[in-house]
Amino acid sequence: MIVGTAGHIDHGKTTLTRALTGVDTxxxxxxxxxxxxxxxxxxxxxxxxxxxxxxxxxxxxxKFIRTMASGVTGIDLALLVVAADDGxxxxxxxxxAILELLGVRRACVALxxxxxxxxxxxxxxxxxxxxxxxxxxxxxxxxxxxxxxNPGDPGxxxxxxxxxxxxxxLPGRSEARLFRLGxxxxxxxxxxxxxxxxxxxxxxxxxxxxxxxxxxxxxxxVRAIHAQGQPAEEGRAGQRLALNLAGVAKDDIARGNWIVDxxxxxxxxxxxxxxxxxxxxxxxxxxxxxxxxxxxAHHTAHLVPLDAEQLTPGKRTRAQLVFDAPLHAVAGDRxxxxxxxxxxxxxxxxxxxxxxxxxxxxxxxxxxxxxxLAGWVADGDLGKLVAASPAxxxxxxxxxxxxxxxDSLQLPDDILRLPLAGGDSLLIAPAMLAPLETRxxxxxxxxxxxxxxxxxLEMWRLKRMVAPELGDAIWSALLARMLEAGSIxxxxxxxxxxxxxxxxxxxxxxxxxxxxxxxxxGRFDPPWVRDLARDFKLEEDAVRALLRKLSxxxxxSQVVPDLFYHPAPLAEMASIVAGLxxxxxxxxxxxxxxxxxxxxxxxxxxxxxxxxxxxxNTHLPRPQASWxxxxxx
Numbered sequence: 001m002i003v004g005t006a007g008h009i010d011h012g013k014t015t016l017t018r019a020l021t022g023v024d025t026x027x028x029x030x031x032x033x034x035x036x037x038x039x040x041x042x043x044x045x046x047x048x049x050x051x052x053x054x055x056x057x058x059x060x061x062x063k064f065i066r067t068m069a070s071g072v073t074g075i076d077l078a079l080l081v082v083a084a085d086d087g088x089x090x091x092x093x094x095x096x097a098i099l100e101l102l103g104v105r106r107a108c109v110a111l112x113x114x115x116x117x118x119x120x121x122x123x124x125x126x127x128x129x130x131x132x133x134x135x136x137x138x139x140x141x142x143x144x145x146x147x148x149x150n151p152g153d154p155g156x157x158x159x160x161x162x163x164x165x166x167x168x169x170l171p172g173r174s175e176a177r178l179f180r181l182g183x184x185x186x187x188x189x190x191x192x193x194x195x196x197x198x199x200x201x202x203x204x205x206x207x208x209x210x211x212x213x214x215x216x217x218x219x220x221x222v223r224a225i226h227a228q229g230q231p232a233e234e235g236r237a238g239q240r241l242a243l244n245l246a247g248v249a250k251d252d253i254a255r256g257n258w259i260v261d262x263x264x265x266x267x268x269x270x271x272x273x274x275x276x277x278x279x280x281x282x283x284x285x286x287x288x289x290x291x292x293x294x295x296x297a298h299h300t301a302h303l304v305p306l307d308a309e310q311l312t313p314g315k316r317t318r319a320q321l322v323f324d325a326p327l328h329a330v331a332g333d334r335x336x337x338x339x340x341x342x343x344x345x346x347x348x349x350x351x352x353x354x355x356x357x358x359x360x361x362x363x364x365x366x367x368x369x370x371x372x373l374a375g376w377v378a379d380g381d382l383g384k385l386v387a388a389s390p391a392x393x394x395x396x397x398x399x400x401x402x403x404x405x406x407d408s409l410q411l412p413d414d415i416l417r418l419p420l421a422g423g424d425s426l427l428i429a430p431a432m433l434a435p436l437e438t439r440x441x442x443x444x445x446x447x448x449x450x451x452x453x454x455x456x457l458e459m460w461r462l463k464r465m466v467a468p469e470l471g472d473a474i475w476s477a478l479l480a481r482m483l484e485a486g487s488i489x490x491x492x493x494x495x496x497x498x499x500x501x502x503x504x505x506x507x508x509x510x511x512x513x514x515x516x517x518x519x520x521x522g523r524f525d526p527p528w529v530r531d532l533a534r535d536f537k538l539e540e541d542a543v544r545a546l547l548r549k550l551s552x553x554x555x556x557s558q559v560v561p562d563l564f565y566h567p568a569p570l571a572e573m574a575s576i577v578a579g580l581x582x583x584x585x586x587x588x589x590x591x592x593x594x595x596x597x598x599x600x601x602x603x604x605x606x607x608x609x610x611x612x613x614x615x616x617n618t619h620l621p622r623p624q625a626s627w628x629x630x631x632x633x
Contacts, residue, residue, distance in 0.1 A: 001047075001167035002054040002071040002075020002199060003241060006099055008089035009059070009083035012112035012148060014041065016081060017057045019148035019156045020163070025057040026578040040071045040184060042197070042240065044229035045160075047167055051229035054240045055079075058095075065345070069336050070255065070296035072200035076238065077163070078107040078138070080129075084117035084145075087125045088132055097278060101135055101348030103334040106166065107138040109630055110159060113445050115147040132242070140299040177403035178261035179203030179211065180330070182295035186253045192223070194250045196244045196259060198296065202403050202443040203261065206234045213248060214328040216260045220248040230486035256297025258328045261358055263399055267326035272306065272370055275337065276316045282339075284311040284346070285458035291342045292321060294335035294351075299323050305476055306362050306370075311347075318370060319349075320356045330505070331352040331401050332377045339559060350377060354401070365390065383412045383429075390435075392428035392474050394420060418477045420623070426473045436478055439466045439485065440498070444488065448500045455554035456496030460625070469550075472623045491554030493609070493628050494566045502553035511538070511546055514553075519556065520566040524573060524592045529562040561606040567630035573602060574611060574627035583612070583619045 004012040018024050026039020041057035042561075058071040072078065078099045084091055099107070111127055114122060126143050133139050142162060146155035186195040198555040205211065207223045225232045226242040235241040243259065276283065284290070284303055288311075292299045301321040303311065309319045333351040338344060346551075360366055372388035375381060382402065388394060395406050395417075402409070411427065418426040443466035447457055457465070463475050479495065489498045504512060514536060519526045521593045529547065533540040547564045550556045556564045576591050579585045589599035603619045605614040611627060613617040 001051070001076045001170050002056065002074065002238065003077050003079050003163060004056045004075035004104075005058055005079045005081055006068070006072065006095035008083070008091040008095075011081045011083040011086065012110075012441040014057050015148060016079075016110055016148040016156070017041065017043050017055050017110055019146075019153065020160055021053070021055055023132050024494050025055075040067060041623070042229075044240075047164055048166075051167060052230065053163060053167060054228050055352040056240075065094065065098070066291075066293060066336070067525060068095060069102070069293035070182075070298070072099060072104065073102060073182060073295050073334075074201050074238075075104060076103050079165055080107055080109045080138070080141070081112055082109060082125060082129055083113045084111050084122055084125055085113055088128050091156070093438070096132065097345055098336055098348075099138075101276075101334065101336050101345075103350075103522065105137045107133075107141045108140055108159070108162060108166075108545065109143040110155075111143055111145045112148060114145040114155060116149065135632045144280065160216055173202070175202075175204050175237050176405075176408055177202040177509045178236070178264050178399070178405060179209070179259075180204045180261070180264060180403065181205075181235075181252060181259045183245070183257045183259060184255050184296040186250055186255070188250050189244070190246050194220075194245045194248055194253070195242055196245060196253060197240065199258070199315045200235055200237050200239050200241050201295075202237050203236055204236050206243070208217075209258050210262060211243075211245070212262040213253060214265045215326045216252060216257060217265065218248045218252055219262065220245040220259075222246075228291055256295065258295065260328070263396070263405075264330070264403060264504060265328075266355075266400055267328050268355045269324075269326050270322045270358070271327075271329050271351050272318065272320045272353040272356040272361070273335070273349040273433070274316055274374060275303075275311060275319050275347060276315045277311050277337075277347035279314040281344070281346040283313060285306060285309070290321075291338040291340070292323075292335055293338070293553075294327070294329060294333055297327065299325075299327055300316055304361070307367065318352075318367070320361055324564075329576065330403055331373055350374075353376065353561070373401075375498065376432075380410075382410055383415070386411065386427050387431065387497070388430045389428065389437070390432050391470055392418070392426040392432070395427060398427065418473045418479070420473050426471065426477075433478060433481065433497045436467060436474075437482060438523075440478070440482060440488065442466070444497050444500075449499060451552070453502055453549065454494075454503050454552035455491045456494035456500065456607045458493050459495055460622070461608065462495055476626065490628060492630065493557060493570075494554035496554075504513050504549070504553070508546060508549070511542075512550060512603065514549070515543065515547065516555070516566065519564060522566075524594055525598065526563070526565055528567070529564075557605070557609075560601050563601070569629055570629045574606065577603070577612060577619065578621050578627075583621075584617050588619075 021043035023043035045053045047053050056071045058068040060615050121611045144155050144159040148156055148494050165609045181198045181200045183196045183198045187193050207222050212219045223244040223246050225235045227235045227239045288303045292301050301323045304320040306318040308317050330349045336348040337346045339346055372384045375384045390609045416428050420426050490496055496588050529544045533543045551558045558564050580587050584599050589596050607614050611625050612621050
């Protein structure tokens with residue numbers, strides 16, 4: 001169990017920590033000289049059963065609120081320290097507010113310097129403390145009268161017994177999630193290299209594991225571990241850890257950085273959150289500057305309300321925080337807000353989406369997504385997140401949001417998994433496909449009304465018309481489902497409604513047969529319209545009109561005016577493009593034996609119909625794009 005102290009300066013937090021653990025946490029020369037805590041102090045004491053009690057001693061001075069906030073992030077229990085002679089003081093109240101804002105839910109109170117007050121004063125302060133805690137999660141917390149400077153003090157012994165009992169009853173933290181630790185100290189050890197310390201908030205880590213710095217991106221290998229002050233073979237969520245890292249320098253790391261599983265390393269310059277201002281705070285409007293304390297980090301940011309015009313004291317509001325530089329956060333992280341001058345704690349909140357968008361952040365769809373995230377933070381139901389993603393959500397994104405490994409994601413049985421590039425998958429709820437199917441059917445119906453003599457639309461042209469925002473993977477899967485169900489049909493490369501067809505007369509069919517055969521025989525270099533007219537002794541205009549009709553019917557494709565390709569050789573060339581490591585005009589020309597001009601014409605045709613996209617001089621097949629198989633003759 002990790003205990004964090006809290007309370008006003010000079011109320012005896014460090015003395016109490018020494019009495020509980022035997023460790024003097026004031027290690028700096030300045031701390032010794034001034035008699036106050038400036039930096040975080042760490043102490044450990046063995047508990048029955050082989051476990052270890054960790055105590056984080058925080059500074060009480062108002063100038064060190066930043067340090068205090070970083071110290072109590074991730075603690076299991078708060079030890080609120082109130083001196084019997086002074087009673088409740090300003091930092092007592094501010095520290096208590098910070099504890100509540102950071103989601104700490106367990107606490108006890110040490111009434112220190114009890115030997116300096118009479119019984120009446122002790123009862124008076126105990127009543128003040130009870131009134132202060134009333135209405136907070138700490139209401140009814142036990143109070144222990146202590147005189148920690150006195151050896152063998154019975155109050156300290158009673159407090160320690162209580163902490164032992166609390167540690168035994170403490171529920172375990174999730175070790176199934178991916179590893180994540182907030183760095184609060186970094187230093188070097190002679191002969192060992194870089195060492196970081198912090199509280200592990202999730203997962204496990206062992207020597208040899210690969211971890212990543214966030215932000216920063218540098219990867220490192222774990223050499224050795226100390227857990228709760230002792231050498232260990234692994235570190236677990238809920239422990240104070242010291243990690244000896246190979247591959248990263250001390251100067252690359254600072255307090256507030258995170259050491260994480262590489263799958264968790266993505267950072268962002270904005271996050272969306274639920275924020276609650278304290279009753280005595282001032283209202284905050286759009287783009288209000290604030291200081292943000294999250295984990296062991298301190299950042300400055302600007303605030304953008306999402307569901308109101310401003311943030312009102314005493315109320316919860318959804319808002320986006322925009323930072324000057326990327327930071328690491330996950331859904332469910334707690335944070336504290338202070339005013340622009342860093343002199344007053346304004347409130348705090350819970351991160352919902354650590355990757356807030358720069359645009360359309362107030363749209364109904366966006367707010368619905370944040371509602372789903374809030375639901376997941378509350379109850380862990382992943383189905384809500386997938387159901388709130390009309391275009392689906394990648395497994396890698398879900399891993400980053402939830403800190404869960406892909407094989408541990410608990411998803412509803414009916415969720416569809418669609419393959420993505422790089423081994424990723426897209427998850428989508430079946431109910432999300434129904435409105436997309438309607439858009440496809442309506443789009444095809446409208447096209448058939450406008451162009452009754454055309455067979456239909458190529459799949460990527462149809463996408464640009466009815467669902468340009470949709471990812472290629474879900475678009476391909478949607479059409480595959482609709483084709484399998486029979487709600488749409490395909491003629492060569494054209495998609496159409498099953499009831500739609502382009503009919504040829506008997507005379508046109510007889511005229512078309514030898515033309516189609518000649519085009520197929522021409523393979524990659526078919527004859528032009530004028531050549532077909534000459535070879536078959538037909539009027540050029542008649543040949544042109546018939547081939548255009550065949551193209552509208554989906555039996556041919558017109559690459560450039562008067563040059564038509566049969567589906568079979570066109571499918572061969574599509575396969576060649578997909579197989580080229582760098583599909584440029586020269587490489588495609590060499591692979592097909594065509595001239596440079598014709599190679600460019602064919603590649604531009606593939607771009608035009610959406611099979612490829614041009615990036616500089618390369619024509620890249622779109623992810624999940626496939627060319628339809630030619631009909632069998």
